[in-house]
Amino acid sequence: MRKSTVPIGELARSVGCKVQTIRYYEQIGLLPAPVRTAGGQRRYGAAHREKLSFVRHARELGFPLPAIRELMALTDHEDADCARADAIARRQLEAVNRRITMLNSLRGELERMLRHRPGRRIRDCRVIATLADHGLCSEAHHPEPANA
Amino acid sequence: MRKSTVPIGELARSVGCKVQTIRYYEQIGLLPAPVRTAGGQRRYGAAHREKLSFVRHARELGFPLPAIRELMALTDHEDADCARADAIARRQLEAVNRRITMLNSLRGELERMLRHRPGRRIRDCRVIATLADHGLCSEAHHPEPANA
DNA sequence: CCTAGAACCTACAGTGACTGGAGCTTCAAG
DNA sequence: CTTGAAGCTCCAGTCACTGTAGGTTCTAGG
Incomplete structure (x- = not known):
């Protein structure tokens, strides 16, 4: 049976990401450059599919790309120490925990902010008042912006 | 008592952000341009301090800048409807809730991934194996990257 | 074989919210 | 007056993508 390769669009669809993302990963060296057709189009085999996946x-x-790069380097060495992969995953878990804690706190604050009847004018508005006066917060919250 | 103004560094320290951030907000029109010294240095009064705060x-x-812009426009009109501010805050609360739900799911997965003894070789490594095979996840998780 | 349209290519810049550095000027305390 | 901290504008970087312009290639169907 002939080895089967696919063009970039098919690979992207099968893995669930964008064509541009695959090109980006190749550009930054996270994925190896694939074979090309005589016309310059990329063709991907199973090994690429596994790496991209x-x-x-x-x-x-939520692993950042440098961490992923490191994890992939570990997979290239069968006898490499598993502890390194664990440490990377553990660091990510800690980051997720911190994020959850902070978002829970901010959720509380937003809920309190919304605990009033709408329809009044801005000068009576609790949302605006709370944002304008930090002291109205019932607890300290993290100074880092909380992109949700 | 003379009206007191402060240079940008002092304002940044008092509000707890970077000098560059204040300049950025002025550049994008979120904050009005302040008065300047004869030498071109910015000087800020209490009104600026309040807006920046x-x-x-x-x-x-976690409010995105366009939403903040809108909230600030509301404060310029004393008789504006409070419902608009509420809607903005409610949308933000929903985004925070979604984020928390997703991060909880991802935390579960990372914890399961780490539930084994470290020290083994990569080919036996559960962290690597799970990343390599999506089927090892015990539940579906959101396809959106989960920056924590 | 030919055609046509989908899908491919590179190059370049944008996204959102900052953030930092180069090379210079201003300010204010001593 | 001197000196060093802090100010200025300009430009580009961060992170991980993402989209578009202007062109070429591929492949299915006639």
Whole structure:
């Protein structure tokens, strides 16, 4: 049976990401450059599919690209120490925990802010008043912006 | 008593943000341009301090800049409807809730991934194996990267 | 074989919210 | 007056993508 390769669009669809993302990963060296047709189009085999799948899965879990690069380097050495992979995953877990804690705190604050009847004018508005006066917060919250 | 103004560094320290951030907010029109010394240095009064404080507080709560811009426009009209501010805050609360839900799911997955003894070789490594094989996840997780 | 349209290519810049550095000027305390 | 901290504008970087312009290639169907 002939080895089967696919163009970039098919790979992207099968893994669930954008074509541009795959090109980006190749550009930054996270994925190896694939074979090309005589006309210059990329063709990908199973090994590429596995690597890309690994990367996307790790991204979904919030691992930053440098950490993913390191994890992939570990997979290239069968006898490498598993502890390194664990440490990377543990660091990510801690980051997720911190994020959850902070978002819970901010959720509380937003809920309190919204605990009033709408329809009044701005000068009576609790949302605006709270944002204008930090002292109205019932607890300190993290000074880092909380992109949700 | 003379009206007191402060240079940008002092304002930044008092509000707890960077000098560059204040310049950035002025550049994008979120803050009005302040008065200048004859030598071109910015000097800020109490009104600026209040506006910047409002912006930073809203950022800490995760409001995106366009929403903050809108909230500030509301404060310029004393008789504006409070419902608009409420809607903005409610949208932010929903985004925070979604984020928390997703991060909780991802935390579960990372914890399961780490539930084994370290020290083994990569080919036996559960962290690597899970990233390599999506099927090992015990539940579906969101396809959006989970920056924590 | 030919055609046509989908999908491919590179190059370049944008996204959002900052952030930092180069090379210079101003300010204010001593 | 001197000196060093802090100010200025300009430009580009961060992170991880993402989109578009202007062109070429591929492949299915006639």
